[in-house]
Amino acid sequence: MNRVPAFFSTNGPGFAVSVVIAVCAQFLSEHYGAPAMLVALLLGIAFHFLAEEGRCVPGIAFTSKTVLRIGVALLGARISVELLIGLGPKLIGLVVAGVILTILFGLLGAKLLGRGWRFALLTGGSVAICGASAAMAIAAVLPKNEHSERNLIFTVLSVTILSTIAMIAYPIITDWLELDDLAAGVFLGGTIHDVAQVVGAGFSVSNETGETATLVKLIRVTMLAPVVLVFALIIRTYADDDPQADGKRPPLMPFFVIMFLILAAINSFGLIPAFMQGFLADMSKWALLVSIAAVGMKTSLKTIFDVGGQAIILIVAQTIFIAGFILYGITHFAN
Numbered sequence: 001m002n003r004v005p006a007f008f009s010t011n012g013p014g015f016a017v018s019v020v021i022a023v024c025a026q027f028l029s030e031h032y033g034a035p036a037m038l039v040a041l042l043l044g045i046a047f048h049f050l051a052e053e054g055r056c057v058p059g060i061a062f063t064s065k066t067v068l069r070i071g072v073a074l075l076g077a078r079i080s081v082e083l084l085i086g087l088g089p090k091l092i093g094l095v096v097a098g099v100i101l102t103i104l105f106g107l108l109g110a111k112l113l114g115r116g117w118r119f120a121l122l123t124g125g126s127v128a129i130c131g132a133s134a135a136m137a138i139a140a141v142l143p144k145n146e147h148s149e150r151n152l153i154f155t156v157l158s159v160t161i162l163s164t165i166a167m168i169a170y171p172i173i174t175d176w177l178e179l180d181d182l183a184a185g186v187f188l189g190g191t192i193h194d195v196a197q198v199v200g201a202g203f204s205v206s207n208e209t210g211e212t213a214t215l216v217k218l219i220r221v222t223m224l225a226p227v228v229l230v231f232a233l234i235i236r237t238y239a240d241d242d243p244q245a246d247g248k249r250p251p252l253m254p255f256f257v258i259m260f261l262i263l264a265a266i267n268s269f270g271l272i273p274a275f276m277q278g279f280l281a282d283m284s285k286w287a288l289l290v291s292i293a294a295v296g297m298k299t300s301l302k303t304i305f306d307v308g309g310q311a312i313i314l315i316v317a318q319t320i321f322i323a324g325f326i327l328y329g330i331t332h333f334a335n
Helices: 003-032 036-046 057-078 081-087 089-113 117-128 131-139 148-176 181-191 195-205 207-222 224-241 255-268 274-297 309-332
Strands: none
Touching: 003 036, 003 057, 003 274, 036 148, 036 274, 057 131, 057 207, 057 224, 057 255, 057 274, 081 089, 081 207, 089 117, 089 181, 089 207, 089 309, 117 131, 117 148, 117 224, 117 309, 131 148, 131 224, 131 274, 148 181, 148 195, 148 274, 148 309, 181 195, 181 207, 181 309, 195 207, 207 224, 224 255
């Protein structure tokens, strides 16, 4: 009977601090236009001392891991088979190919630049799928080493900044190339990393572009579960052969991936009412925001700068690659 109070007394302080930081980040985002994820991450880093010692340490660790996985799982409530059917086979094929090829490009680029496969999967998956959310989901199944948290923070920072730049620059590109509303929506939804920036960029062009961009982006989000599952299966098979692995093999099917798929299946059958979809979407957003604040607190700012120039080159190259591929596909194959 004392387990629940003991759980809250142990994890409560760290979780509460993470919530406060997330609320502050959301307030700043709404009033000053900065991405909430980026603000939460930076505020979290400013409070790094709380994760070093004291009562908040266990709760911060719990929030950065368990609450994160809850947030990713709840993303499944936004996905349905109807979304896939509505886009059409050519555009679905283009989006799926963009995800796969961007991850493969990341592995090749990492090898050429002397970076490890963990970093390649982390950055490639986050650029290809859904930015910070994908980065945190992929990090949950990667074997841990001494650079894991640093690489995660770097990736989240990078994709959020690049998404913000793309939100401003890509609508200008669509206008310059004279893309119609459908093509512009596919380009914006198929290339910008984070959902919020996709919505901002799409509706800045037109309502039709915004709706198409959001739909295409959700198709990319759909790829999160299968990509994480494939990563987990491959890592489980080869983790024992990796001298840098911590000796723990990831589960055959991560629980948060199972929940993502279950919610997506339930939603596909129309069993989740519209108001509940909105509620679960908000829960997912807040869980991810709270968890990224905790991840920020666990990381020292000094360690982020140790990641190296090759890492910046890699993630920028991945961003350019997926933009170029989707744009080429729109103009040559998807019409």
